[in-house]
Amino acid sequence: MFNFFGVRKSRHANRNLIYNLVSYEKVRDMIYDSDNILIDVRSPNEYNILHVINAVNIPVSKLRFCENEYKEKKAIILYCSSGIRTKEAIMILNSMGYTNLYIWEYGSLSNFPYKDMLKI
Secondary structure: OEEOOEEOEEEEOOEEEEOEEOOHHHHHHHHOOOOEEEEEOOOHHHHHHOEEOOEEEOOHHHHHHHOOOOOOOOEEEEEEOOOHHHHHHHHHHHHOOOOOEEEOHHHEHHHOOOHHHEEO
């Protein structure tokens, strides 16, 4: 399966990116499941302007400090504005042993279709 980042388990800069690409419908259900966590990896200012409900804000620059914090979560769903920081977050979390990572297409808030799930 190809997407913005390449193949689901792809080679990038001599590293495997391990994540799961899920449909918008599937991610909508996952967001409401308390066994999962939705992480907005944008800056606090961006998060305060607009974010998906139930999201926690952990800027990509702070992810390294959360090494064991979310190991018990069934799924970690990631997003940013355009997908660039989502990709960086995947690389960081993969390096810490996380493989239960999920994104919707591009991992981008700009193409998230459920406007009723956005909080201003």
